[in-house]
Amino acid sequence: MTTQDSSRAILEHVGGAANVAALHHCSTRLRFTLADESRADEAALKATPGVIGVVTGTQTQVIVGSGVADYFREIEKLRSGGTGTRAGARVEAAKPKPTLKRAGAVTxxxxxxxxxxxxxxxxxxxxxxxxxxxxxxxxxxxxxxxxxxxxxxxxxxxxxxxxxxxxxxxxxxxxxxxxxxxxxxxxxxxxxxxxxxxxxxxxxxxxxxxxxxxxxxxxxxxxxxxxxxxxxxxxxxxxxxxxxxxxxxxxxxxxxxxxxxxxxxxxxxxxxxxLLTGAMLWLYGTLGWIAVALMAAALPFIVSVGMHKAFIPPTVATMASAGRESFYLVASLAHNLAEAGSSLAIAVRTKNKTLRGTAISSGISAFFGITEPALYGVTLQNRRAIVSVVIGAFVGGAYLGIAAISAFALVSPGAASISMFIDMANPWNLLHAVIGALVAMVTSFIVSLVIWKDSDSATVRLLEQQSGASVPAPDAAGGVVAPMTGEIVALGAVDDPVFSGGILGPGIAIRPADGEVRAPISGVVSSLLPSRHALGILGDDGLEVLVHVGLDTVRLEGAPFIAHVEQGDRVEAGQRVLTADLAAIEAAGLDITTPVVVLNGDAYDVAPLATGRVAAGDALLAIDAKETANGIA
Incomplete structure (x- = not known):
């Protein structure tokens, strides 16, 4: 079936042109906003030649791989009354049906x-x-x-x-x-x-x-x-x-x-x-220190599902009108330092060298106010770790609430931003903030030190399984090197079902420490969209690797990215190909986690080689061509 035939089938299986309210695409997937999601036939879409996978939700995403631009052009041609449809004006789509789920996502x-x-x-x-x-x-x-x-x-x-x-x-x-x-x-x-x-x-x-x-x-x-x-x-x-x-x-x-x-x-x-400012002040005024303690203890779970973003408007409003904020930011200080304490205690207790390295770097990051590495890399994955964080955050939050601490700057609290608690009218505000932060950190550290067991750690079990596997060493022709410096994230843990489900292929992900992106293999740049957020390279031996900088970063329309190569250029492994402004990506509320995926993984055995921290150019994936009854696949 040709691309044109597959495009016609895809359009039919999403409910036809009249059911498409909007269509966009990124580096590998067609993103349909449908008027009526129930009219999309997911099974038929998955069975369409050329379709790698389908993800449903607020958008219906049809994954077609690096040829996505060709599919997009064909479908847009069909929607505009071109080949295969009656000539004429563009087919008008009905507006998407209003639902509580859609309204919540849009809001x-x-x-x-x-x-x-x-x-x-x-x-x-x-x-x-x-x-x-x-x-x-x-x-x-x-x-x-x-x-x-x-x-x-x-x-x-x-x-x-x-x-x-x-x-x-x-x-x-x-x-x-x-x-x-x-x-x-x-x-x-x-x-x-x-x-x-x-x-x-x-x-x-x-x-x-x-x-x-x-x-x-x-x-x-x-x-x-x-x-x-x-x-x-x-x-x-x-x-x-x-x-x-x-x-x-x-x-x-x-x-x-x-x-x-x-x-x-x-x-x-x-x-x-x-009203919003008054609601937060009422909650704090009614429950007092208990409100701060409960918020601090709940923050690991609130942050993990992204609901902490709902606190941004009232916090901004409170800070702007009152010049100070005594609830969310204060609770965040207790939570951040509790993440640091738990991670550092695990680094002391664990016998696994890889987890120790991850825990040390994550703990230091959390100490300075950046909790994502600790939250996603250490504590959320381990029951005993998250228990220690909750206890430490609650105790630290209680102290801060009793001391009636206020923040004077809207920034993630930590050692690097502790000056946000300086109050000219109350010198004790800063001192109590420091004491409360230490209480949260020390409490979490002690609890984690006491209750941690490697034998009860999902992370340790996974790392031991990986280290025990027989993995061939990479060579110049058969290995993928890390395109960025940062912390390794299992592909299954990536917050995007297309990547975590292996729909695009096997691989691994990196939470980068800087924005320099280098070629993971030698070959030709096979895909580079105008958005510059993702780059595909076709290797000399037929291996095709995709580097997707951040999740859903196609929405940024290329603003934080600089391309140093063009589609069709020859590149060597380790050569700089992109530069990404990670701060701008995070400021836009997007995840900087970068999947590295083998797009034609069906033809290869792909094995991760790295855990913990990795530097650009380090061995990342071992690649071996699969053999079939007739020879090489």
Whole structure:
């Protein structure tokens, strides 16, 4: 069956062109957003020649391998009325059926897309201000000094213009006109408008009193304004003659959205922000230290399923309005240090050298506020380890809650960011934060030291099985080397069913420490999409290896990636092929775990050679061609 025939069959088995609301593709898979998922025939899709696998969920993903671009073009041709369909206009798809699952996924995606990109600015500003507070506390600066006043204006400006930062990310997420959105929301922080609101007697528009609200540092009014703008702009473009749409569309948007923001959306957003902030303060005020302790103990499980992202909006709102936060960030400090204590104790107790190395590096990372290596590499995989983390986090969180600690910067708490707890009005705040962090770490360390057993560790059993296997040593022609430096992650543990299920083929994954990507084998670059997030290489002996930097990073449209080669180029193993901005990927809320997969694995025996930490160029996978009754497969 040709690609054209398979494409026609795929389109038919997803319910036809009328059932396709949207179609995108990444390096190996077609991503269908369907109006009615029940019309997709998963069994028929899997049986279609050329289809490697199918994953269902909020999208129906059809995995077709490195030829995905050809399938995409053929299906788009069919959807547009080309070969195999009646000629004419593009087939219009019905809108996807609204479901609670889809609504929840869309809402969470929107929240992450709006708030995650602004965290670096807010975190940097908070830490910057904490250093200024420290300088004043040490007597290096005085609050009356002009130097201090100029320097403190830098972080203050970030929070003052927070509505504009949120406007930018929301407009980008909703694909609406960014300058227009900034122009409308800019009214809320425009000094002249703010002055009118605060003057004696207030101000009225068309005889209606304008609510007097200070919108600086607010996050929800701009979100509501941009949501309305996205709708109004689309409607305005439909009704505006093209010859005058350049000025008519923005004019309509200003006339409709600006007054609505002044009278309705601004006050409503302010109320929502106050409500969320009040809810967190109520929870803390009602349960006190128990709330912090329970949150700290629950965080390993909350983070593991990604639900910690739901705490970003209220935490940002609380920090922006009150200048401090006493619940989520404080609980995070206890959890992070508890992860460090458990990992370091395991490093002391375990007899497995590979696990010891992983636990040491993970523990150090968690100590400085980066818990993912410890969480996914050590504690979640081992029952006794996670028990020690929960106990340590609860005890540390209880101390921090009783001491009424507050954070003053929105950043992952740890030794590297401990200055976020500096309080000029309360020097004890920092001291209690340090003590509470140590309580969490020491408690977790002791508990883990006492209860840990290698014999009860799933990680140790897996490592021993791997080390006991008869694995051939790699050579220049038959081995795959590590394309990046970082921590090894079993492919089955990757948070993507396409990779973890082995649908694309066997392999391994790396959680990279830096963004340099090097060729895992010598050969020709067989695939390199415009998004530059994944690269396939066809080896001289027919082996085809895919390096996919991060998970779902096709959504970033190539922004954090630089390609140093082009499709069709000849590369040698170890040659630099891509550079990825890992910080930008994580800031977008995406996982940087990088699968390395043998796409034609059916023809080869593939065996992992590395565990723990690996350096770029180290032996990663041993490859042997399979033999059949007729010779080599």
């Amino acid at each position: 969470m995606d929107f929240v992450v897309g709006v708030f995650t990109p602004i965290i670096p600015a807010v975190a940097g500003a908070g830490i910057f201000k904490s250093f200024l507070i420290l300088a004043v506390a040490l007597g290096w600066l005085q609050t009356t000094d002009q130097t201090y006043q100029v320097l403190t204006a830098i972080p203050d400006a970030v929070f003052f213009f927070l509505p504009l930062l949120v406007t930018y990310t929301a407009a980008k997420k909703l694909d609406t006109n960014i300058p227009l959105a900034l122009g409308i929301v800019g009214l809320l922080v425009f000094p002249t408008f703010a002055g009118l609101l605060t003057q004696e007697g207030g101000v009225a528009l068309f005889g209606l009193t304008v609510p007097a609200i200070a919108y600086n540092a607010q996050v929800f009014p701009p979100i509501l304004a941009v949501l309305l703008l996205a709708v109004v702009e689309r409607l305005a473009r439909r009704i505006s003659p093209s010859v005058i749409s350049t000025f008519l569309v923005p004019l309509i948007c200003f006339i409709v959205v600006a007054p609505a923001t002044i009278f309705l959306l601004g006050p409503l957003g302010f109320f929502l922000g106050t």
